[in-house]
Amino acid sequence: MSGEKSTKTVVRMLMAWNDQKEERWLAEQERSGWHLKAVRCFGYTFERAAPAEVAYRLDFGPSRFSDRSEYFGLFQDAGWEHVGTRGLWQYFRKAVVDGQVPEIHTDAQSRIAMYRRVIAIMAVMLGVMVTQTVPRLAMERQSVSSLGRYPAILVIQLSLVAIFAYGIVRLLLVISRLRRSAGSDTALKQP
Amino acid sequence: MVSGGRVRLGPGTLYGALTNLLSQKLIRRSGETVAGSDRRKVYALTPLGEKVLILEGERLASLSRLASDVTKRLGGMQ
Numbered sequence: 001m002s003g004e005k006s007t008k009t010v011v012r013m014l015m016a017w018n019d020q021k022e023e024r025w026l027a028e029q030e031r032s033g034w035h036l037k038a039v040r041c042f043g044y045t046f047e048r049a050a051p052a053e054v055a056y057r058l059d060f061g062p063s064r065f066s067d068r069s070e071y072f073g074l075f076q077d078a079g080w081e082h083v084g085t086r087g088l089w090q091y092f093r094k095a096v097v098d099g100q101v102p103e104i105h106t107d108a109q110s111r112i113a114m115y116r117r118v119i120a121i122m123a124v125m126l127g128v129m130v131t132q133t134v135p136r137l138a139m140e141r142q143s144v145s146s147l148g149r150y151p152a153i154l155v156i157q158l159s160l161v162a163i164f165a166y167g168i169v170r171l172l173l174v175i176s177r178l179r180r181s182a183g184s185d186t187a188l189k190q191p
Numbered sequence: 192m193v194s195g196g197r198v199r200l201g202p203g204t205l206y207g208a209l210t211n212l213l214s215q216k217l218i219r220r221s222g223e224t225v226a227g228s229d230r231r232k233v234y235a236l237t238p239l240g241e242k243v244l245i246l247e248g249e250r251l252a253s254l255s256r257l258a259s260d261v262t263k264r265l266g267g268m269q
Binding site: 057059062069073074077080102105106107110113114 | 205
């Protein structure tokens with residue numbers, strides 16, 4: 001036995017607009033001999049394994065209150081292994097055979113629909129945050145202290161507003177890029 | 192396979208398409224099951240779905256007629 005650790009846990013944020021970067025990063029880990037063992041709410045746990053070519057894909061799946069057996073069944077039938085869940089993000093992987101990288105979204109339209117659903121949820125959260133924060137800000141202006149009685153909470157609320165607003169803008173940019181490249185769509189593969 | 196292997200549909204795209212067709216009431220769950228699997232669901236066209244499919248078929252057929260007329264006139268397809 002070597003002294004080298006056989007597992008590692010990495011703390012890593014998941015940003016919705018960087019989902020494909022995350023997929024590439026996970027594939028890179030696999031290539032360098034770290035096999036994804038568990039998806040955690042704060043990051044990932046890997047274990048030592050033989051380096052392999054594996055495609056990782058993230059999908060913004062259906063709500064946890066709906067019947068997801070069919071959803072997971074379709075991925076299973078297509079040969080995708082479900083690795084884990086982070087919020088509504090589902091992690092799948094499939095071996096790359098003969099350099100053929102498999103895809104879960106085979107047209108730009110369905111990717112766009114996925115990002116739209118992420119935006120819809122972010123917009124609701126942004127709405128909630130704004131309605132929570134703006135009245136407080138208005139009240140605080142009249143008070144003596146500039147940040148009010150609970151400055152920490154106000155700072156957290158304002159940063160959440162900023163994060164959601166920024167996320168929505170980034171996702172809209174991703175969508176417009178997808179629209180522009182929709183001409184080189186992969187839905188129809190030449191025989 | 193209907194498309195002869197020409198169209199490849201990823202599971203994410205397929206799930207989205209089924210969800211869309213269901214919400215547009217073009218297909219419905221038929222209640223039948225696939226032998227050997229209680230998970231796989233069978234879908235059937237609704238009457239509206241049939242109507243839309245026929246109209247789309249006719250539209251494509253008329254486009255195809257137009258295309259072959261033009262091609263013949265230009266001296267192709269001999």
